[in-house]
Amino acid sequence: MPYKPPVRDYAFLLRDVLKLEQYADLPAFADASMDVVDQILEEAGRFTGEVLAPLNSVGDKTGCTWNEDHTVVTPPGFKEAYAQLVEAGWPALGSDPNYGGQGLPHVVNIAFSEMSSGANMAFSMYPGLTHGAYSAIHVGGSDEQKQLYLPKLASGQWGGTMNLTEPHCGTDLGLLRTKAVPQGDGTYKISGQKIWISGGEHDLTENIVHLVIARIEGAPAGTRGISLFIVPKFIPDADGNPGERNSVFCDGLEEKMGIHGNATCVIRHEEATGWLVGEENRGLALMFVMMNEARIGVGLQGVAQAEAAYQAAAEFARDRLQGRSLTGPKNPEGPADPIIVHPDVRRMLMDSRAVIEGGRAFLAWTALQGDLAHASPDEAVRQKGQDYMALMTPVVKAFLTDRGFKVASDAMQVHGGSGFTEHFPVSQYLRDVRIALIYEGTNGVQALDLVGRKLAANGGRAVMTFFAELDAYIGENEADPQLKPFIDGLAKAKGELQEATMWLMQNGLANPDNAGAASTDYLQLFGLTALAYMWAQTAKAAQAKIAAGDADPFYANKVTVGRYYVERILPETAAHLAKLKTGAELMMALPAEAF
Structure with missing residues (x-):
């Protein structure tokens, strides 16, 4: 079954839920009218669905090939798709x-990135990591480094890694x-081995910029002595083109x-010849620019692969005939009913859809804060946007x-078994x-x-701002009878999250293991x-469409899936609260030797 990029879902999210056009007076949003965004979404759906998705299985079955000359050949079709x-x-x-960038809001880029990852996760990692390298140089590089590297990285002409x-x-x-x-001339000689470097060598770009x-030598031990360097595969010549091969x-x-x-x-x-980015011994902060962007990207991969x-699964469940419905045959002319009639199959499909669509909204909402x-x-x-990005990044990534x-x-x-x-x-x-669940910091590390950094930052300002926002939203909408299940569920969950936060503040400091265990x-x-x-x-956005007379089942389906989330998935909050308080x-x- 071909992957269908979630074009319609993103159009609804950006237009009706996040109301992107209310930000039209801001520089980054000036060129992002919904007419433009709709065109981008449609074309993104076409490109990812028709060009990238057919290569997903090819990449999986063929893989990459390493040669004795230290080069790597990507799977058939990848090079041509990358050129497109x-x-x-x-x-x-x-x-x-x-x-050389187009300057559109990140929340629009998120839509393309999810479609790209859903169509072909392995392929989409190449440009994804390149953009991370671009971001680190954009924040910490010298003017000369920016002029040399950023146009090539922004366009994708050169690749990037960390x-x-x-x-x-x-x-x-x-x-x-x-x-x-x-070396005394502004360069450094870099020596050492790095492992698990995604996109570390390939045939898609004319150069690869390693960060x-x-x-x-002589720097402090630990994280206080880490510096960041640009180490290109080919050292740029005087014209900025790939020159001498680096070691x-x-x-x-x-x-x-x-x-x-x-x-x-x-x-x-x-x-290898490398150039310092930013200041000596301050490299970790710059690398975290890249890592935090990558963590949002990894959370996106979770949603994207879930969607695919x-x-x-939904297509298989509609087609696969097995058994009869508990309430009588639904396919009386056939030998059996499709398995989608069975409640337990519906449970898995509804669980999935409720998490995917809610998670996609969370992803886009977080990108908008950035x-x-x-x-x-x-x-x-x-300030609120910065606070939220810091607070939400580990949640987006791990959850x-x-x-x-x-x-x-x-x-x-x-x-x-199929x-x-x-x-x-x-x-x-x-x-x-x-x-x-593992790379860019395991979910346990997130x-x-x-709990160890983000909650306490700035005296808890970010999480308190979030609680205040939830309280305000609940207050504004609690009188709406159609939203009552959603507002009641949100209010209960918010109360439990607040109780858990207070428990951590009271018990985590007294015994740090309590914070780790929770x-x-x-x-x-x-x-x-x-x-x-x-x-x-x-x-709320879907109900507004229905109230305005829009009979498209898309909106009624949204409300139904949302209610399923509130009634069947959200109650898990009580169990998590009970467990963390132990x-x-x-x-x-148990002593270590007992394991």
């Missing part, structure tokens, strides 16, 4: 017009051993469970990938999405980041509450 991507200008959609992980250190980057030796963290090499590819179409490389820097898996943080002339709005994996697993379950074979696409979706349940509780807020806004005692009670 660049020619159409998709990589430049949300980039700075000063460097080189963080080493064989002995992943999350704890303070243990890195890659060293940088100053590498390393320690300059950075791909020594092999990882054999992975999924995302076979993306080259996951072992990269060796052998006194759900589509496959746009407002940059574009609003109102300092209070900018949406946890749930995305469950959707893919349920999609396989709907398929039965789903466990490679004759159907759902096994690839399950394998591909599994990495999203939960620790949320962190995953807290993040899940936060994600469930955030989606309840998204569904309340979505239902603290760390029993979790930490």
